[in-house]
Amino acid sequence: MACAITGMTPAEKSAVADTWKTLAANKSGNGVALFLQLFSSHPNTFNYFKNFEGKSVDQIKDTADMRAHACAVMYAMGSLVESLDDPECMVGLVKKIARNHKGRDIGKSQFELLRGLYGSYLDKSLGGAATPAVKAAWDKFFDCFDNLVEKFQA
């Protein structure tokens, strides 16, 4: 039966948790790849990063600042994925992310951009393991996440 909070079935939660292990094995590399894909698909998202002001994506892509941001996001994602079995805790974690991104003017629509490219990101980072079922499970995860962001930023 689907979880009342996330809307995800146990099989979908497992698909997310299992594939997360592969992504988390290289948090810096996979996190940088995720944000570089965001910047190339939606160049305006780069403007939110005040510490990269005046620089191009090419100039920052190999910097320690980029890797540090990527790691921070990936550790936060890891906490969310690890909380799928305690969805109330997951909601509390999303609340924190929603509130600290609100101050940067980053809302549901920006998080939806990440959701929109996540399937192709999984293809690149997981190869054949990114099955349609895996991609659908991650999409449900982000659907839940993005709706909670909207709720907590209202």
Ligand code: HEM
């Ligand atoms: C699953 C999605 C995301 C997660 C889990 C996440 C998580 C985080 C975390 C943990 C931080 C560092 C802690 C903090 O300062 O609050 C952070 C900072 C930040 N995030 Fe996100 N984020 C996500 C999506 C996004 C998106 C889509 C954007 C932009 C369109 C974005 C822009 C930023 C910016 C600009 C910062 C501040 C960077 C800095 O000053 O070093 N984030 N995010």
